Each structure stands twice: as C-alpha cells, then as structure tokens.
Amino acid sequence: MYLVHHPEGQEEPTRYKYLPRKLRAVDREELERRSGMNFAEFTQAVVQGNALCRRALLFMFQRRDHPSLRFDDVDFAWDELKLEYSRGELAKMREGIEQSVPAAQRAAVLAALDEQIATAYNEVDEGKASLPIAD
Numbered sequence: 799m800y801l802v803h804h805p806e807g808q809e810e811p812t813r814y815k816y817l818p819r820k821l822r823a824v825d826r827e828e829l830e831r832r833s834g835m836n837f838a839e840f841t842q843a844v845v846q847g848n849a850l851c852r853r854a855l856l857f858m859f860q861r862r863d864h865p866s867l868r869f870d871d872v873d874f875a876w877d878e879l880k881l882e883y884s885r886g887e888l889a890k891m892r893e894g895i896e897q898s899v900p901a902a903q904r905a906a907v908l909a910a911l912d913e914q915i916a917t918a919y920n921e922v923d924e925g926k927a928s929l930p931i932a933d
Contacts, residue, residue, distance in 0.1 A: 800882045800919060801855055805874065813919065814859040816844075816881070829854050832869070845881065852879055885920040 804811035
C-alpha cells in the first residue's frame with residue numbers, strides 16, 4: 799500500500815510505501831501516541847480515512863527526509879492525500895472474492911478489481927503482498 803501525497807502545484811506525487819507490519823517499533827509507538835489508538839486500530843483507521851491517522855502517517859514519512867519538521871507544520875487538502883493499493887495487494891484481495899462476495903455480485907466486483915489492478919502502481923520489487931492491517 800502507498801500513501802500518496804500530491805500537493806497542488808507539485809508536478810509528480812510523492813509516494814510512500816506503507817507496510818504496517820514492517821514499521822519499526824519507535825514509529826508504531828509514535829503513531830499510537832499521536833492517534834490515541836493501539837496500532838491495530840490505527841491501521842484500520844488509516845484505511846477507513848481517519849484524518850488524524852493519515853496526518854500522523856504523512857508526518858512520520860516526511861520527517862524521515864526533514865528531521866526538524868513539526869507535526870503542526872503538516873497540513874494538506876483532503877484531495878491531496880490518498881491511499882493506493884499496490885497491484886499485488888489488489889490481486890490478493892481478488893483471490894478472496896470467491897468466498898466473500900455473493901454470486902450475484904461477484905462478476906461486478908471482479909470487474910471493478912480488474913480495472914484497479916490494471917492501473918495500480920506496481921513496484922518492481924514488491925515481494926509477497928499482504929493486506930494492510932497490522933497484527
């Protein structure tokens with residue numbers, strides 16, 4: 799999964815690879831403190847669109863390049879920040895459709911997923927995909 803930040807006026811978006819299970823403990827703890835949630839709740843809130851959680855995540859990534867950045871300095875218009883699934887993650891979701899979606903809706907859901915897969919960002923060294931919720 800990627801956190802994609804595309805501020806108005808910036809030609810290309812900045813894409814941060816977001817792998818909840820690969821974050822260091824210090825990063826997870828900071829995200830828990832900023833959000834007031836445990837990390838499992840945080841990861842779900844990010845996917846569900848929680849603004850504070852997404853801001854905290856953007857801050858964590860931006861501070862890696864700008865160590866003096868303050869949390870209060872991180873702001874964005876809502877349409878400038880989004881989450882994108884990688885091609886591998888979408889393919890993994892597609893595998894689970896057979897058991898989780900009723901037959902009457904399955905074809906439409908698969909078609910929509912196939913469209914997303916065709917246009918999804920595909921990092922060359924993506925490795926084995928997993929769903930973006932931490933244990």
